[in-house]
Amino acid sequence: xxxxxxxxRNKVAVTGGKVTLSCNQTNNHNNMYWYRQDxxxxxxxxxxxxxxxxTEKGDIPxxxxxxxxxxxxxxxxxxxATPSQTSVYFCASGDPGRYAEQxxxxxxxxxxx
Amino acid sequence: QQQVRQSxxxxxxxEGETAILNCSYENSAFDYFPWYQQFxxxxxxxxxxxxxxxxxxxxxxxxxxxxxxxKNLSLHxxxxxxxxxxxxxxxxxxxxGSSGNKLIFGIGTLLSVKP
Numbered sequence: 381x382x383x384x385x386x387x388x389r390n391k392v393a394v395t396g397g398k399v400t401l402s403c404n405q406t407n408n409h410n411n412m413y414w415y416r417q418d419x420x421x422x423x424x425x426x427x428x429x430x431x432x433x434x435t436e437k438g439d440i441p442x443x444x445x446x447x448x449x450x451x452x453x454x455x456x457x458x459x460x461a462t463p464s465q466t467s468v469y470f471c472a473s474g475d476p477g478r479y480a481e482q483x484x485x486x487x488x489x490x491x492x493x
Numbered sequence: 494q495q496q497v498r499q500s501x502x503x504x505x506x507x508e509g510e511t512a513i514l515n516c517s518y519e520n521s522a523f524d525y526f527p528w529y530q531q532f533x534x535x536x537x538x539x540x541x542x543x544x545x546x547x548x549x550x551x552x553x554x555x556x557x558x559x560x561x562x563x564k565n566l567s568l569h570x571x572x573x574x575x576x577x578x579x580x581x582x583x584x585x586x587x588x589x590g591s592s593g594n595k596l597i598f599g600i601g602t603l604l605s606v607k608p
Contacts, residue, residue: 384536415598420502422582422600423537438595470536478586478594479525479544484536 383407384485386471392491399458401488403471411474412454413482414438414446416467423470429454430476461492496520497585499599507607512573514602516583517565524587526559527596528568531580540581541568573606580604 384405393399405412410431415423425438427446435446443465445457458465468489472482500515516526527542543550543557543566550557559566570577583599 420600422499423598425595428595439597472536476594479542481527481539481542482596484538486534486536 384471384473384483386469386485386488388488389486390489392493393458393461394493395462397461399461399465399490399492401456401458401469401471401490403454403456403485404452405454405471405473405483405485406452407473407483408451409473409483410451410476411480412448413472413474414444414454414456415470415472416440417470417487418467426456426469463492466490466492495599496597497583497599499583499602501602502600503603503605505605505607506573508573508575510573512570512577512604512606514568514570514581514583514604515565516567516599517563518585519564520585520587521564522587523585523597525585526557526566527584528555528557529582529584529598531582531601533579537582545587570604573604575606575608578604578606 387402413428414426429448447455468487470487471485474480474482496519498517506512524545528540529537530540531537541552541555554571556569580601580603582601584596
């Protein structure tokens with residue numbers, strides 16, 4: 381059974397609308413991450429969390445908010461979606477520490493029209 | 494400026510050949526280098542990783558060669574199979590404080606193995 385799940389798997393949104401992407405993990409990992417993947421850019425870190433109630437800015441946080449209400453759940457929120465946020469978004473979880481493996485979800489394809 | 498650079502966005506080899514994927518980095522503080530493998534429609538998954546104290550890491554058909562002085566590394570896939578066709582991401586982490594735990598990914602190399 382998949383340990384990191386994401387919903388929805390596909391989403392079409394309108395410019396200016398609010399979008400919430402959800403992630404759930406059953407690994408009991410403290411750390412969770414949100415990345416976006418774009419051709420020519422690889423994976424870029426948006427926000428991450430060290431545990432319930434904590435969120436930290438990653439390398440490209442502008443236009444995104446994150447919420448970690450529990451150990452298992454981590455959400456990415458686009459308050460005012462823009463076409464430049466059209467991308468594939470991946471959630472990951474992992475133990476703390478520099479050498480810890482990150483376990484990725486299947487991704488959410490978001491299109492902002 | 495890309496902190497982790499993968500020199501080829503795509504690579505094609507024949508079945509049975511050794512595929513060589515190259516990666517270089519800028520930050521001398523990086524000390525951990527994982528390679529992630531991604532199949533279409535899936536999330537990336539850890540394939541193999543090396544720490545900077547080593548110059549070689551082997552796991553079955555997959556080997557990482559690491560050159561700290563030159564700040565580059567390569568992933569060798571011996572006896573390539575069509576099932577190895579995927580995108581391979583080189584990543585790095587290291588340095589001081591909480592930022593040292595963050596992974597920085599390259600843009601990925603799409604490997605195609607022709608039968």
